[in-house]
Amino acid sequence: MLSRHADASFWIGRYVERAEATARMIDVHYHFGLESPLVGDAMRWSSILAISGQEDLYRKRGYAEDERSILQFFAFDEENSSSIYSCIRLARENGRSIRDQISSEMWKSLNQMYLRFQDWNVDRVLDGSPFAFFETVKEGSQLFQGITNRTLMMGEARDFHDAGRFLERADQTARILDVKYHDLLPTFANAPEKKELPKVVADAGSIGGPVDVHGWIAVLKSVGAFEAFRKTYHQGVTPARVAQFLLLNPQFPASVRHSIGRIDGCLRRISGNRDVAPVNSAECEVGRLYNDLNYMQAGDIITGGLHEFLEDVEDRCTAIGDAIYRTYLSY
Amino acid sequence: MNQEQFQTTSSGLFTGYDTGGFFDEMFDSSGPRAHYAKLAKTLGNLSAKEFRARCELADITLINQGITFTVYGDNKGVEKPFPVDLVPRVLPSDEWAFLERGLAQRVRALNLFLHDVYHEGKILKDGVVPRDLIVNAPNYRRSFVGADVPGDIYVHICGTDLIRDYDGTYRVLEDNCRTPSGVSYMLENRIILMRVFPSLFGENRVRPIDHYTTQLLHNLRQLAPAGRDEPNVVLLTPGVYNSAYFEHSFLAQQMGIELVEGRDLFVEDNIVFMKTTRGPQRVDVIYRRVDDDFLDPLVFRPDSALGVAGLVNAHRAGNVSLTNGIGTGVADDKAVYPYVPAMIRYYLDQDPILEQVETFMGWKSNDLDYMCDHAHELVLKATNESGGYGMLIGPQASKSEIADFVTTVRANPRGFIGQPLISLSRSPCFFDEGFEGRHVDLRPYILCGKDDVTIVPGGLTRVALRKGSYVVNSSQGGGSKDTWVLAGEIPSEMQQSQSQSSSSQIQNQLGQIQTQQVEVGQ
Numbered sequence: 001m002l003s004r005h006a007d008a009s010f011w012i013g014r015y016v017e018r019a020e021a022t023a024r025m026i027d028v029h030y031h032f033g034l035e036s037p038l039v040g041d042a043m044r045w046s047s048i049l050a051i052s053g054q055e056d057l058y059r060k061r062g063y064a065e066d067e068r069s070i071l072q073f074f075a076f077d078e079e080n081s082s083s084i085y086s087c088i089r090l091a092r093e094n095g096r097s098i099r100d101q102i103s104s105e106m107w108k109s110l111n112q113m114y115l116r117f118q119d120w121n122v123d124r125v126l127d128g129s130p131f132a133f134f135e136t137v138k139e140g141s142q143l144f145q146g147i148t149n150r151t152l153m154m155g156e157a158r159d160f161h162d163a164g165r166f167l168e169r170a171d172q173t174a175r176i177l178d179v180k181y182h183d184l185l186p187t188f189a190n191a192p193e194k195k196e197l198p199k200v201v202a203d204a205g206s207i208g209g210p211v212d213v214h215g216w217i218a219v220l221k222s223v224g225a226f227e228a229f230r231k232t233y234h235q236g237v238t239p240a241r242v243a244q245f246l247l248l249n250p251q252f253p254a255s256v257r258h259s260i261g262r263i264d265g266c267l268r269r270i271s272g273n274r275d276v277a278p279v280n281s282a283e284c285e286v287g288r289l290y291n292d293l294n295y296m297q298a299g300d301i302i303t304g305g306l307h308e309f310l311e312d313v314e315d316r317c318t319a320i321g322d323a324i325y326r327t328y329l330s331y
Numbered sequence: 332m333n334q335e336q337f338q339t340t341s342s343g344l345f346t347g348y349d350t351g352g353f354f355d356e357m358f359d360s361s362g363p364r365a366h367y368a369k370l371a372k373t374l375g376n377l378s379a380k381e382f383r384a385r386c387e388l389a390d391i392t393l394i395n396q397g398i399t400f401t402v403y404g405d406n407k408g409v410e411k412p413f414p415v416d417l418v419p420r421v422l423p424s425d426e427w428a429f430l431e432r433g434l435a436q437r438v439r440a441l442n443l444f445l446h447d448v449y450h451e452g453k454i455l456k457d458g459v460v461p462r463d464l465i466v467n468a469p470n471y472r473r474s475f476v477g478a479d480v481p482g483d484i485y486v487h488i489c490g491t492d493l494i495r496d497y498d499g500t501y502r503v504l505e506d507n508c509r510t511p512s513g514v515s516y517m518l519e520n521r522i523i524l525m526r527v528f529p530s531l532f533g534e535n536r537v538r539p540i541d542h543y544t545t546q547l548l549h550n551l552r553q554l555a556p557a558g559r560d561e562p563n564v565v566l567l568t569p570g571v572y573n574s575a576y577f578e579h580s581f582l583a584q585q586m587g588i589e590l591v592e593g594r595d596l597f598v599e600d601n602i603v604f605m606k607t608t609r610g611p612q613r614v615d616v617i618y619r620r621v622d623d624d625f626l627d628p629l630v631f632r633p634d635s636a637l638g639v640a641g642l643v644n645a646h647r648a649g650n651v652s653l654t655n656g657i658g659t660g661v662a663d664d665k666a667v668y669p670y671v672p673a674m675i676r677y678y679l680d681q682d683p684i685l686e687q688v689e690t691f692m693g694w695k696s697n698d699l700d701y702m703c704d705h706a707h708e709l710v711l712k713a714t715n716e717s718g719g720y721g722m723l724i725g726p727q728a729s730k731s732e733i734a735d736f737v738t739t740v741r742a743n744p745r746g747f748i749g750q751p752l753i754s755l756s757r758s759p760c761f762f763d764e765g766f767e768g769r770h771v772d773l774r775p776y777i778l779c780g781k782d783d784v785t786i787v788p789g790g791l792t793r794v795a796l797r798k799g800s801y802v803v804n805s806s807q808g809g810g811s812k813d814t815w816v817l818a819g820e821i822p823s824e825m826q827q828s829q830s831q832s833s834s835s836q837i838q839n840q841l842g843q844i845q846t847q848q849v850e851v852g853q
Contacts, residue, residue: 024616030529031525031526033533034525034529035531036538067533089363097828128384128388129385129388129526129527129529130529131525131526131527131529132388132526142649155440213542213545214541217541227584227585227587229587230548230584230586230587231587233585233587233589234548234552234562234564235552236545236548236549237545245642268716
């Protein structure tokens with residue numbers, strides 16, 4: 001297929017996933033703040049900014065740190081290339097550029113998502129229910145992904161789309177974990193020489209009062225992982241278990257390990273490579289990360305420092321994106 | 332009705348709100364109570380149309396999620412959405428602290444009582460509680476005498492109904508020591524209110540409740556038989572046709588435990604197993620939502636298809652724990668209720684913290700005469716019924732209804748108690764055009780763990796939505812409200828650590844994260 005087509009497919013996957021991830025992240029932080037009277041507004045918003053990595057742009061655009069500004073910036077700001085609006089618009093633009101390659105139903109779904117979004121603005125979100133807005137975005141993304149699964153040929157276009165989707169998912173999961181970890185364990189972060197995570201936070205004595213259990217539950221909910229986590233770990237919510245689940249669980253669809261594994265599958269179908277050895281830099285980058293995640297123990301991550309590990313994962317996701325671009329998409 | 336009837340001095344949508352001479356949760360004679368001040372202002376400033384829009388949003392959420400209950404004997408359809416009123420019920424922190432102490436004291440005494448009546452029966456020997464009342468109680472499980480349960484805890488989950496009378500005094504109306512239901516509505520009401528009225532939570536510091544299932548699971552796991560380090564905890568439901576099935580599935584999902592029916596389990600060599608695709612898997616703790624009577628056809632009702640043959644023996648052998656224990660119904664028997672204050676004194680040597688409702692006992696001849704002569708002023712209740720069934724509300728009943736009921740009472744005096752009609756407190760509820768007062772109660776959920784008693788702040792506020800009605804049960808036209816316990820002052824050291832994490836830490840982070848967004852622009 002044309003590199004340009006592959007590129008558009010890849011970015012449709014990324015943008016739609018990013019729109020959903022952003023909606024999930026703001027939704028959960030929004031409601032987490034409501035649930036925890038001990039969490040101030042400033043903390044809620046600054047942590048969203050930190051996850052996005054866009055504080056500079058935010059300041060440059062002259063926003064205050066309040067609910068309205070955060071929503072405007074992350075949902076509607078046209079200058080913010082990662083705002084939900086921008087993601088949906090760019091996904092649609094990419095879809096338009098390969099309308100003949102994707103199914104009509106996929107195009108219709110992207111177009112509808114975009115048109116429905118026009119009905120919303122920050123006033124409507126705040127007057128009514130932010131929850132309903134986030135639901136609309138999530139459902140738009142999920143409808144599109146479902147239609148894609150059902151109507152797009154099991155071929156290259158689909159593999160590039162899926163690779164984009166899962167690369168974005170892995171990156172977002174690592175990022176949210178990274179920032180919340182610093183948010184929720186300030187004392188630990190203040191003393192980096194103590195490399196070990198507190199083993200138990202949610203023991204009987206601390207249930208209920210502290211912000212941290214609610215905070216870690218919010219992290220899980222933001223990637224739709226809370227119920228799955230509960231089924232996997234019956235011993236309760238601790239930072240180490242949350243990290244282990246979101247990074248290493250092989251079955252949870254938004255875990256970093258699962259997502260990277262899916263990219264590996266996509267790339268190997270694209271190249272037709274059945275050998276263990278990679279045939280290009282993209283396969284090499286993905287395969288290395290996937291192997292590391294497959295053979296890694298939770299203890300290794302914790303002794304090596306969770307933040308350092310997450311930073312490494314985020315860097316390697318960037319490298320994977322670059323390698324896919326160099327190998328297939330540059331035109 | 333000792334209070335003067337007054338109309339509130341509030342403005343906006345509360346203008347003309349009539350407390351009807353009852354104790355109103357939100358308003359006293361001078362206006363909104365202090366802990367309701369912000370809420371009264373915000374809600375009062377809405378228009379009826381705006382409020383209706385929120386109600387529609389809440390209804391859609393409820394219907395989409397299938398948050399429903401089953402009404403027995405209703406032909407129209409089996410499932411109805413559980414009505415939620417969107418005006419929260421608020422408790423100030425000190426009031427809650429008082430209730431918390433009182434409830435914990437009460438449930439401790441009830442557990443000691445249950446251990447006692449299934450072992451030595453000291454309280455019966457000492458004549459504090461009449462022996463024949465206990466041993467003849469329908470829920471006294473003779474077959475369970477002498478059996479030991481982990482930590483001597485019988486009631487792990489207790490739902491105690493509290494009401495407030497005309498001057499706002501909290502009184503215990505009854506304890507539910509068997510399979511108290513409704514906690515899922517407590518949790519869902521909070522989620523719904525946060526979705527449709529998020530701004531209210533920004534203005535009021537409401538204590539969270541969503542750790543209930545975490546605490547419950549923690550407690551259940553602690554009950555596992557010795558040596559079972561990774562216990563298999565399951566929730567046993569009667570099945571999808573049970574009125575509380577939504578709650579069973581909700582709790583199982585939130586705790587991540589298996590939801591099983593009797594037919595999924597079997598007992599071999601006094602060990603309980605569940606049937607899985609990978610063969611039998613041992614079960615260690617059963618949070619059962621099946622009544623004693625149906626639990627084990629070998630011991631209780633032989634016609635029960637809901638239970639598991641051999642379960643009770645496995646339990647007696649210590650190979651599986653049951654929550655709540657067997658035979659706890661003797662503690663929440665309406666005939667035993669009048670003796671709870673005496674139990675607290677007997678076992679704990681403390682004065683009861685919480686008041687009860689004055690109760691006449693059919694098995695005392697003076698009381699019986701009084702009950703029959705004053706039936707038109709009293710509420711008469713069958714001691715072995717619940718859910719608002721088998722009762723007569725004298726002041727609201729016709730002469731012939733009263734006469735019929737008195738005949739029933741005379742025929743079986745042991746089976747009835749009488750209580751004065753308490754003028755339950757009221758709380759504003761929204762109806763099409765504005766707020767009207769409706770009677771409410773409060774059911775906190777008390778968890779008894781091995782180490783401690785914990786109560787998530789608040790509980791389920793049930794509301795009698797029918798005008799003038801006192802019956803809050805969902806089977807009888809009741810609804811519910813989100814219940815808020817406001818946070819007290821934040822301890823100063825906590826505030827400090829919060830502010831540190833919000834500013835300096837996150838700024839340190841930023842340099843490392845920004846670079847990764849570079850490729851995004853395409």
